[in-house]
Amino acid sequence: MTVDPSVATVGIVTGILISMLLYERSNISAGTTFAPGIAAIIIVIEPISALAIIASALLAGASVIYLSEHLYVFGKRRYALLVLLGMTIMAALDLGFRFLDDVGSGYRVLAYLVPGLVGTDFQRQGVPRTMTAFLIVTVVTSSVVRLLIGFS
Numbered sequence: 001m002t003v004d005p006s007v008a009t010v011g012i013v014t015g016i017l018i019s020m021l022l023y024e025r026s027n028i029s030a031g032t033t034f035a036p037g038i039a040a041i042i043i044v045i046e047p048i049s050a051l052a053i054i055a056s057a058l059l060a061g062a063s064v065i066y067l068s069e070h071l072y073v074f075g076k077r078r079y080a081l082l083v084l085l086g087m088t089i090m091a092a093l094d095l096g097f098r099f100l101d102d103v104g105s106g107y108r109v110l111a112y113l114v115p116g117l118v119g120t121d122f123q124r125q126g127v128p129r130t131m132t133a134f135l136i137v138t139v140v141t142s143s144v145v146r147l148l149i150g151f152s
Contacts, residue, residue, distance in 0.1 A: 003041055003149065011145040012037035018137045028125060030133040031118030040141035042111045044149070045103050049111060052093045056115030060086035061122035079120060086116025
């Protein structure tokens with residue numbers, strides 16, 4: 001399945017709006033504001049990628065939490081480490097299982113970014129709250145994207 005760039009843009013904007021609404025109502029972040037919108041588009045194109053995104057986010061987040069207990073990791077260093085680990089884990093899973101073969105190269109790069117972005121809030125608000133918020137926003141956003149694809 002392909003996603004028209006205009007539908008992808010609306011999907012990302014929808015994800016941002018839903019993320020902000022959730023944050024304003026509950027003070028719970030879905031990772032970052034735009035990660036659920038990107039994930040929703042990737043999942044619409046290749047649904048199995050949801051498992052890899054979740055696994056990569058959990059592994060990257062757990063790794064950084066562990067490393068921060070032993071190393072001087074905070075602020076921008078922690079953020080960069082999360083994104084790099086998330087990208088590395090996602091790329092390794094993709095190389096091993098080839099689940100992103102049907103996703104275009106531009107969307108693939110975005111898919112590699114999502115796990116690290118989701119992991120940014122693990123230390124601040126905990127893994128369960130972050131993952132629950134991320135999954136809720138991603139599911140709602142992917143439903144909107146699927147509706148838009150049906151109408152285009």
